[in-house]
Every structure is written in C-alpha cells, then in structure tokens.
Amino acid sequence: DAKTTQPPSMDCAEGRAANLPCNHSTISGNEYVYWYRQIHSQGPQYIIHGLKNNETNEMASLIITEDRKSSTLILPHATLRDTAVYYCIVRGNYGGATNKLIFGTGTLLAVQP
Amino acid sequence: DAGVTQSPTHLIKTRGQQVTLRCSPKSGHDTVSWYQQALGQGPQFIFQYYEEEERQRGNFPDRFSGHQFPNYSSELNVNALLLGDSALYLCASSRLRASTGELFFGEGSRLTVL
Numbered sequence: 001d002a003k004t005t006q007p008p009s010m011d012c013a014e015g016r017a018a019n020l021p022c023n024h025s026t027i028s029g030n031e032y033v034y035w036y037r038q039i040h041s042q043g044p045q046y047i048i049h050g051l052k053n054n055e056t057n058e059m060a061s062l063i064i065t066e067d068r069k070s071s072t073l074i075l076p077h078a079t080l081r082d083t084a085v086y087y088c089i090v091r092g093n094y095g096g097a098t099n100k101l102i103f104g105t106g107t108l109l110a111v112q113p
Numbered sequence: 114d115a116g117v118t119q120s121p122t123h124l125i126k127t128r129g130q131q132v133t134l135r136c137s138p139k140s141g142h143d144t145v146s147w148y149q150q151a152l153g154q155g156p157q158f159i160f161q162y163y164e165e166e167e168r169q170r171g172n173f174p175d176r177f178s179g180h181q182f183p184n185y186s187s188e189l190n191v192n193a194l195l196l197g198d199s200a201l202y203l204c205a206s207s208r209l210r211a212s213t214g215e216l217f218f219g220e221g222s223r224l225t226v227l
Binding site: 032034041042043044045046049085087091100101102103104105106 | 117146148153154155156157158161169171203205213214215216217218219220221
C-alpha cells in the first residue's frame with residue numbers, strides 16, 4: 001500500500017471550511033484513498049473514501065487530483081466536535097479479505113471557537 | 114444496533130503477566146482485526162481473523178495471539194508482558210464481502226504495564 005504524507009497539525013475557525021491535504025505520490029491504479037478520524041480517547045471513525053472521482057457524503061467531501069497523487073478532505077462547516085486526528089490512508093479495495101489499514105501519524109485538526 | 118464492543122476498557126498489569134482482551138463485532142460482521150496504538154502514534158495492525166482463522170498478521174511477535182469464536186467474537190492474548198506493550202488496543206470489524214471495505218472500530222482497551 002502506498003505511503004501518505006500529511007501535515008502534523010492544522011487550525012480552523014469554527015463555522016469555516018477545514019481543508020486537510022494528503023500527498024500519496026506513489027499510489028497505484030487500483031488503490032483507493034480512505035479518510036478516518038479519531039477523536040480523543042475514541043476509536044477511529046470512517047469518514048469517506050474514493051478512487052478517482054470526487055466524493056461527498058453527509059460528513060465531508062473528498063477531492064482527488066486528476067493524477068491521483070494528492071487529495072483534500074473538506075469539512076464544509078467545522079464545529080468544535082470536529083477536533084480530532086485525521087488519517088489519510090491508501091489501500092487496495094479488496095473487500096474485507098485484505099482490508100488492513102496502515103495508519104500514519106495523521107493531522108491533528110484543532111477547531112477554534 | 115450495538116457497534117463494536119470491547120472489554121475491559123482499562124486494565125493494569127505487571128511485567129511478565131498475561132492479558133486477554135475481548136471484542137464483539139458489529140452485528141452482521143464476520144471479520145475482526147486488532148490494532149495496537151501507542152501514545153501519540155497511529156494504530157498499528159496486529160492481525161485479522163475470519164472464519165476462526167488468522168488470515169493476516171502484522172509485524173508483532175508470537176507473544177501476541179488471538180482467537181475467533183463461532184459467533185464471530187474475538188480475543189487478543191498477550192503473554193510475557195513488556196513495558197512497551199502499554200497501549201490502546203483497538204478491535205475493528207467488517208464484512209468480508211463488503212464493497213466499501215469500511216472498518217468499524219471499538220473504543221479500545223487501554224493496557225498499562227508496570
């Protein structure tokens with residue numbers, strides 16, 4: 001699975017959009033980009049994933065560049081409860097059989113009031 | 114619908130002891146994975162169980178072993194505990210045939226080794 005690079009920390013004002021970048025320059029054609037987040041003292045929570053098209057769900061939007069070497073997770077209206085460590089993970093989507101996740105150290109997003 | 118449940122939530126052991134952690138997967142899930150998360154680090158994959166067999170294993174010594182029961186619940190056992198085994202142990206469940214590959218995590222068991 002390809003390696004990802006994320007900034008260690010970011011700040012965002014409450015109510016503003018939070019844009020979290022991720023570089024994955026060695027991603028291969030069959031690998032997906034997954035985002036999870038971990039609020040303090042809780043287990044990681046799935047946010048969104050995508051292959052090459054932009055994706056949106058009730059939590060966030062995922063923008064993947066055309067060359068797929070980087071992506072951005074967008075939280076459109078950040079709240080204090082979005083303060084968490086956000087992990088960008090690249091892996092093949094083989095279903096449950098080989099669905100281990102390789103976590104880096106992620107980005108600590110601090111939403112400020 | 115209960116999510117992934119883990120027990121105990123916190124425990125303290127001394128070096129050389131053995132520990133057993135337990136996990137009940139989300140309803141409808143048949144695959145269980147275990148992760149170790151040291152303070153300030155991302156979770157590290159230990160192993161994955163499906164159909165009561167270990168299917169994948171990360172870079173962890175044989176002191177770490179597991180089991181999956183017919184009802185899909187799972188145990189993680191760690192023998193001869195070391196100070197460095199102090200961590201949050203996370204269980205994650207999924208469905209083997211799920212199209213998204215999404216994992217659902219429990220809240221974890223925090224192990225302190227003194």
